[in-house]
Amino acid sequence: MKKITLFICLMSVSLIWGSNTRMAVLGAGDYIDDIVNSAIYPQQLVMYKNQLYGDITSSTSDFGFIIAPVPRYGCLGLWQAGLEEDYFTIGYGLSLFQFRLGFFFVPVEDQLQYGFGIGRYYFNRGFDLSFLINDQTDDEWYNLNLRLFKQKDDFVIVPRYKLHYYKEPFDYQQHRIGLMIQRYVLNEGFVFVGGEYDFCRGDIENDSTNFYAGLDLPLNRRFVLLLGFNENFINGFESPHWNIEAGIGLRIREFHIDFKLNRERFFNKDLTFISGVGIDLNFGQF
Secondary structure (H helix, E strand, O other): OHHHHHHHHHHHOOOOOOOOHHHHHHHHHHOOOOOOHHOOOHHHHHHHOEEEEEEOOOOEEEEEEEEOOOHOOOOEEEEOOOOOOOEEEEEEEEEEEOEEEEEEOOOOOOOOOEEEEEEEEEEEEEEEEEEEEEOOOOEEEEEEEEEEEEEEEOEEEEEEEEEEEEEEEOOOOEEEEEEEEEEEEEOEEEEEEEEEEEEEEOOOOOEEEEEEEEEEEEOOHHHHHHEEEEEEEOOEEEEEEEEEEEEEEEEEOOOOEEEEOOOOHHHHOOOOOOOEEEEEEOHOOO
16 A cells, blocks of 8 residues: 555656656656656646746747646647648646546647547556547647556556558558656656667658667755666667757746756857756645
């Protein structure tokens, strides 16, 4: 019973906050739960009731908020990704019979995109499943995402499978199989390590292997150290490309601010130390 209680407490803390800046530093994709991953698993909207976030970088900006006036009737989300199209997405999430349900769509002409998902967390295990569709002219694809997880003491094991089926402008299938191991440390912090294999078949054919690791580590009650590392190998273990990112998080009650450090500053003193800022607020606590 103590293990189950510990798991619920840790999950409730680690899932509350998030931003694209934080995820850009950690570089672990949807293996790590975050509010911005609602665009992949819309059923996760119910985990972030009455919350808003925003990110600013040198080239893009994005924001979103989720509101649940009456929680038993679900929650409504609205977000804008930091993309060239700058279109809005509307989502809805609901808890029903211990399952989390959700869907989203893009209410913009000629930008037909929508998705739906289902998930459930029970005791020390759970799953998330979603199906996304994009039917724009010259950009048609279908996306299936499946993620499992199991808690064992302070460890969380997360296997994942993703199928991205492109129809236009090229016809090919992209499969991605991966596994992440996460360990909770220092109450609210965690470290993680994992890897995945990615291969495409059809009009485009290639293979790649990706290894990654990182941490979200509280230094004290106010500051958090963010660090992410990944290395990618194209076509077997040839042409390795590695990347490392670092950031600092500031926690002040219901406010969280994440700063992505600019590693290019070490080579060019004309650049700033900060390359991105993310902020989020849990206004449901007021």
